[in-house]
Amino acid sequence: MNQHELNARNLLCPIPVIRTQNKIASLENGDHLVVYCTDPGTLHDIPAWCRVHGHTLVSTEENRDEIIIEIEVVKE
Amino acid sequence: MSKQRKAVSLISGGLDSMLATKVIQDQGIHVEGINFYTGFCVEGHTHAIRKKDKEKEKKNSSLWVAEQLGIKLHIIDISEEYKDIVLNPKHGYGQNLNPCLDCKIDMVSRAWQWCMDNDFDFVITGEVIGQRPKSQRKETMPIIARESKIEDRLLRPLCAKHLTETLPEREGWVNRDELFDFHGRNRKPQFALAKQLGFSEWSQPAGGCCFLTDESYSNKLQDMWDSRGERNYEVDDIMLLKVGRHIRPAKHFKLIVSREQGENNFMRGYRPMYSYLYPTSHGGPLTLIDGTPSEEDIQNAARVVARFSQGRDADEVVVNYVQKHNGPEQVLTVKPMPAEEIPDDWYIH
């Protein structure tokens, strides 16, 4: 299992979702991806994207000016 | 055992593509969704920007639809390539600056390419004949199929019975008898089908899902081209056309005045790219300046900003002018411009 990070700060939805999707395409089953965002819409959209693609949402965290979303990649 | 056939569905987030997808899923086809981000999409962020819309949908409607349908959704950013469609539409524009026919051809063609790359068999859309005056007419349906090069692998389940049989129908992958014959602008058949398929909720963004069909938005885009003397744009330009009051006192500059807190927060992110004004003696809007105003223009612009501040009735309002973000600020003390002194044709709407 590898840990990866993605900087999606200052990007508006759906761009952070698209970046997450494109990043995950290159990752392996079981890898973890931590996405850093600022658009509050990502709190809805990235988990929704994970649900439709079957990836596991490990955690979401909302700080004063940053949203941190951790995903575990699930690939058949 | 026969091969599991697979289709990709153009998901806009609206009801029609949701129904078209479900109808085909129910015929045993494996469907995945595709959604193209053009930069003009009315999306979660647009609602998020405007504070008063906060309780409204912040969610991405295409993802929401995909979830209802239980399908994967692939979102593809075409905002750069899409410029050519907006700037040079071969088939022209609709009522506003919406190049719907070219846009449809482009999206279907991309979806078809995606099918070929991913071993899918055909594309479905929620198009209904006669629903949109420009792009969804009986004559345009074959144009889309031909120019996108997909030919007979494009299936429109909601109006298929009005159209020539497609390959998926001929091959028996889908049963034409179970497809529909919807046409025209009456949406009652869609609502009835939604009910029959068990959908009680769907997202129906007012004015559609694309800013280019919006008259006021198109006017702002046209104004931007006219004032710059060239038809072009960056993605940041078209984002800013979605927010604020746009006021053009002269050809060489325009003010973008935030209307409320949500827009103010959003526009703050653009301060490094624009010069700007904001009142300091009273509460009031952040105002970005697009263009190259003179000293005198800045004085006038500050009076306009004061007019939209809480000091609009005061004798004087202090407005700071920042030419370069994080650089020195010029302090201007101005008399708010009375509403009647702001000519109506300064407002771009």
Ligand code: SF4
């Ligand atoms: S409304 Fe916008 S997204 Fe939809 S077809 Fe027309 S130009 Fe394309």
